[in-house]
Amino acid sequence: MNADGGLKMNFTTDVSHTFIDLLQKELVWDDEVDSWMFMRSPIPVFSIVIIYLIFILKFGPKIMENRNPINLKYPMLLYNIIQVAFNAYMVSLFFTTPGAINHHFNYLCHPLPRSSNKNLLLELNKASWFFFVSKLMDLTDTVFFVLRKKQSQVTFLHIYHHCNMVISCWAYLKLIKGEQLLLCGLINATVHVIMYSYYFLSALGPQIQKFLWWKKYLTRIQIVQFLIIIAYQTCLYLFDCNFPKLFVMYCIANGILFLYLFIMFYQKTYTKNEKKERID
Template sequence: MALVLKRIIRGYFWLFNEMKDPRSDDFYLASSPFQPIFIGVSYLYLIYKILPEFMKNRPPYKLDKILIIFNLTQVLVNAYLSFNAMLEVQTLSWSCAIIDFSDTPHNRFILRLTYVYFLTKLADLLDTVFFILRGKQNQVSFLHVYHHFGMIGLGWIGIRFVGGGHSIFLGLANTFVHSIMYFYYLLTVWKPEYKASIWWKKHITQLQLLQFIFFFFIYGQLLFKPDCQYPKIGPFIIVPQSLFMMVLFGDFYYKTYVKAQKVNK
C-alpha cells in the first residue's frame, strides 16, 4: 500500500511539475489541479443542495436583463475565440498539429486564448444557476450537468498541458457552436415568441452532435500516429469523452425530436 501511495505521489509531481506548461503558472485558477476540483465540487453542491433548498418556498425569479447581458457577452466572447481559432487553423496540419511551447508573443497570445476559453467554461456554469433560480429544475438533467462539470476539467487541462496545436480544432468547433447557441438563448429572452421556433433548437442539437463526431475523428487519428508529438493526454481523453457525448446527445435528440414527433402524429 505504501509503495502504491508513493508511486501516486511521484506520478502527481511528475505530471504537474515536469509535464505542465510553465507559461500558464501565473494564470488565475490554473496553478493547481485542486482549484478546478474545488470549483467542480462546489458547483455540484450548489445546484443539488443549496439552490434547491433556497428556492423551495420562493417563486421563480425573472432574470431577463441579467440573461440578456450574460448571453450577449457569451456570444461576443465565443465569436472572438472562434474567429481567432479559425485564423490559427489555417497554419496547422489537420493530421498532426504539434504544440509550439516556445515563449514567443504569438504563442503567448494562443495560450491566453486558451485561458479565456477556460473562463468561458466556468461562466457556462451559470446556465445551471439561472435554470434553478427561474424555477426550471427539470432542465438540470444529467446531460446538462455532466457536460458542464466535465468541461471544467477539460478546460483546465487545455491551459496546463495542451495550449495550442491540435487543441485549436476543438476550440474552433466548440466556440462556434456556443456562439450560435447563446445567440439563440439571447433571442428567446429578448423575443420570447422565438421559443416557439422548434427548428432552431433542433439544429443546435444537431450542431452539438456534429462537433462531437468531429472531435472523435480529428483526435482519433492521433491514436494511430505514434510519431506525432502532440501530447497523448489529448486523444486519450477526448476520444472516449466524445463517444460518450455522442451517445448522450443522440439519446436526447431521439427522445426530444424523433420519438416526440411520432407521438404527436
C-alpha cells in the same frame, strides 16, 4: 506461487513505471502560463465546481422550494449576448493571431518544439485560457435553471457536460499546453455563438419564441461537432502524430461519451415527440 507473485509484481511495476515515464514526457510546464489566474493550483477550480454542484443540487432547490420562480429575463438577455460576443471573439483569435493558421496546418501532426516557437504558442495558450474562462461562465446556465425553478433541465448530461469541460480545459492548459485541441475549441466556440444567439432570442419572450422552430437543430449541430472532434482526435492517434497520446485517448473516449449522451437526449426530446405527434 512466490514466482507467480513475483512476476505479477514485476509486471505491475513495469507498467506503472512505463505509465509514469510516458506521463512525465507529455506534461509541459511554463512559468508564465502557470502564473495566470486559476492556473497556479487546482484548488480554485475544483472549489468552484464543488460549490456549483452543492448549489444546483442541494442549496439552490432548497431556497427556491417555497418561492416563486425569479424573473431573470434581463439578466439572461445580458448574459447571452455576452456569451455570443465572447465566443465570437475567441473564434476571431484563430484568424487574427499572426501565424496561427499557417502554423496549425503546416505543423498539424508534428508541431515544432515549444522552445522554438514560444511567442506564438503563448498567444495560443492565451486563447485556451479564454476558452477555459468561457467554460466557467457556462456554469451560469444551470444557476438560471435553478432560480427559475426549471430543475427538470438540470440533467446528468447538463451537469456532467459543464463540470467535465471546466476540469478538462483547465487540465489541458495546466498540464499539456498543446495545439491538438485548437481546432476543437474553434468548432465549439462557433457552436456556442449559434447556441447563445438562440438562447438570447428565446429569452425575448413568447412573441419571438414561436419563430424559433430550429431548436432541435442545435442538438444536431452539437452531435455533428462531436463526430468531427472524435474523427479529428482519432486521426491524430492513428497517424502517430507528435501529441500526448494519453490525453488524445482521453479526448476520444470523452467525445464518444458526449456523443452517446447527446444522441440519447435528442431521441428522448425530439424523436419520441415526433412519433407521438404522428400518432395523435
